[in-house]
Amino acid sequence: MSVLVVVPARFASSRYPGKPLVELAGASGLKKSLIQRSWEAAMAVDGVARVVVATDDDRIRAAARGFGAEVVMTSENCANGTERVAEAFNALGGGFEISVNLQGDAPLTPAWFVEDLVAGLRADPVAEVATPVLRCDGRALNALLADRRAGRVGGTTAVFGWDRKALYFSKEVIPYTGATYADDEDTPVFHHVGCYAYRPSALAAYPRWQAGPLERLEGLEQLRFLERERPMLCVEVPARGRQFWEVNNPEDVPRIEAMLAEMGVE
Template sequence: MSVLIVIPARFASSRYPGKPLAALKGAGGVSRSLIERSWLAAMQVAGVDKVVVATDDGRIKDAAEGFGAEVVMTSTDCANGTERCAEAHDALGGGYDIVVNLQGDAPLTPHWFVESLVQGLRDAPDAGIATPVLRCDGIALNGLLADRKAGRVGGTTAVFDRSHTALYFSKEVVPFTSEVYSGSDQTPVFHHVGVYAYRPAALASYASWPVGPLEQLEGLEQLRFMENGHAVLCVEVKAQGREFWELNNPEDVPRIESMMANMDLE
């Protein structure tokens, strides 16, 4: 099955304008932009036929082409990354069996997260969309709780049923637990990893649906699938010793740089 990875990137983020071009310093002291680090993460994924950056901004286009990425220009009307992926797939002439949306704010995404996600969708022929979830340890959960306490919108959490079909995604920390966890303690909370794999039919349908109240309230694009009766498959992935965090706010830059230093990532 042919696989296309699209990295959607927009300059006009309300929480962090210009985020794709934000510099992140690696373990060796070399600074690279967020979009370049996300592209480098995508290029490590096995079994992929093409990787493209999809944007509506000339500054991002110039930067991406400068480090060797293929760029697909999309319209300014795209409301989110999923709509941008749909436009990019159409612009490339379609024909891919699986389209992966590797959001441009997740430079720490290990290649096996994406490989496991694609395999999970291949193994579930009735599923139109799949997304990874990572069980939080105490450190990760406390990071999510600290963000919420400080009034920051941090990572997204997911709850799902026994068949791994999503029940809900939220920027609040769900499910609630009164337990106190620390260090490597395993918790009942799953961090949603901001990557999606779609079958083209599901992706094409998405842009035709109106934005629903849950998507509008949470600001989470995957809720549009659920609000229109389409199941979202959650594929559990393993950290294998890697730390994971998305760049959602300017305050996340030193956190991610510290993680890269700890993991000796250049």
């Protein structure tokens, strides 16, 4: 019943080259790289047998080893984090019940997001993959809408059915509401948290599939599962007063630093 957490990181991001090594200041002004903060988030998760950073870049490997992370080198041909997790899983010899992809641009991922995600997948005998979703309050929804108006992709939203199985993910803000919400008001929009839990069968199948048209258009790796009609469970996770955001663009750095300061994270 062991759990592997992989933090995939690549240097050659199309939107933000060198992103894993960008430094983020915490509450006291202490700066740590994005990959270190994401690795520390992974290390805080309970019930995990092993945490590794998976990369194809020597600069990221050196930085990760410098702050004490175990590193697995993967191919530069990996198209996304899921392919990189699959390669790392195989390089480690497999044997894990569940593998988690905690993406290297998500340092604000609370431990309970991952713990609830793993518990949700274990409890669902049908799903091969699970991913967390976070109900947006008005503040988060307004931030997503502001990014889209400015021509930026600030996050991904998710819609799912009555059985919590994913229907679609988009970099547009879906569903359309046409309403205005107060900062602390719940909305019907769910922010997709960039984290996945996979059974071994899902990791074995995914790299063999070609990317479909929806994945190519949206640039969202999880759509490959939906285009193959593989069930993906959406696990709603509680915010518990925390804000969540990922580093997608250089403009996100001050936003993340402000959230770190608000939470008192060094």
